[in-house]
Amino acid sequence: MTIFTARRAAQRRELAPFLSTGALMHVLAIVGSTRAASTNRRLAETALAQLPEGSTGSISELPAHLPFYDEDVDSAGAPDAATRLRAEVGEADAVLLVTPEYNGGMSAVAKNAIDWLSRPFGDGIIKGKPVLVLGATMSARGAQWAREEAVKSVTIAGGLPLQRHLGVPSAFEAFDEDALREPELHDDLRTLVGDLLTAAAESREPAGV
Numbered sequence: 206m207t208i209f210t211a212r213r214a215a216q217r218r219e220l221a222p223f224l225s226t227g228a229l230m231h232v233l234a235i236v237g238s239t240r241a242a243s244t245n246r247r248l249a250e251t252a253l254a255q256l257p258e259g260s261t262g263s264i265s266e267l268p269a270h271l272p273f274y275d276e277d278v279d280s281a282g283a284p285d286a287a288t289r290l291r292a293e294v295g296e297a298d299a300v301l302l303v304t305p306e307y308n309g310g311m312s313a314v315a316k317n318a319i320d321w322l323s324r325p326f327g328d329g330i331i332k333g334k335p336v337l338v339l340g341a342t343m344s345a346r347g348a349q350w351a352r353e354e355a356v357k358s359v360t361i362a363g364g365l366p367l368q369r370h371l372g373v374p375s376a377f378e379a380f381d382e383d384a385l386r387e388p389e390l391h392d393d394l395r396t397l398v399g400d401l402l403t404a405a406a407e408s409r410e411p412a413g414v
């Protein structure tokens with residue numbers, strides 16, 4: 206697991222309401238590209254870098270090790286990578302799903318992870334989990350089709366995707382350390398990470414229940 210914490214004082218100020226409520230969160234990122242220099246992984250790192258101090262984020266390494274979903278295999282005993290991914294999602298307050306666009310849809314790695322997280326039917330670990338969908342591509346549309354498809358699949362799987370999702374176009378030139386070069390896009394990303402934390406706080410059961 207890769208752990209990130211927020212670095213910048215200004216970031217901490219902007220997301221301070223989450224600190225004052227004591228609602229510190231853990232966000233798990235699932236990245237749909239296994240490429241070493243993946244821009245989607247970079248986008249996940251950038252999003253997690255926006256978390257307020259005290260909250261934590263991690264990028265799961267497990268999607269790359271999942272076999273294709275198979276109901277026979279799952280009912281005979283889920284493979285280790287699937288069991289561990291389900292545990293990681295179960296421990297997270299919210300999920301980032303970050304996918305490239307492959308031939309007009311989300312990547313198979315991203316879709317396969319959703320499939321494993323969607324079972325057992327009606328009670329998959331993704332059920333009720335807030336999810337922020339992001340996508341980066343080298344083209345101008347920022348993985349629009351892939352993101353739309355991911356929101357649909359997460360919804361059908363029982364997750365709670367934010368209806369807003371964010372795409373990063375021209376991804377090879379889009380990043381600068383732990384920020385997006387385009388200020389408006391970076392602000393948008395920060396707003397959406399804040400929205401994800403709000404959704405996670407709202408979906409937590411009240412204390413003592």
Ligand SMILES: Cc1cc2nc3c(=O)[nH]c(=O)nc-3n(C[C@H](O)[C@H](O)[C@H](O)COP(=O)(O)O)c2cc1C
Pocket residue numbers: 238239240242243244245246305306307308309310341342343344345346347348376
């Ligand atoms: C098999 C394949 C299909 C692709 N199809 C699309 C596509 O439909 N739309 C698009 O914008 N980019 C497409 N691309 C370009 C990827 O979005 C681009 O390579 C992106 O950087 C991959 O993400 P990564 O950097 O995280 O690996 C495709 C790339 C591959 C390898």
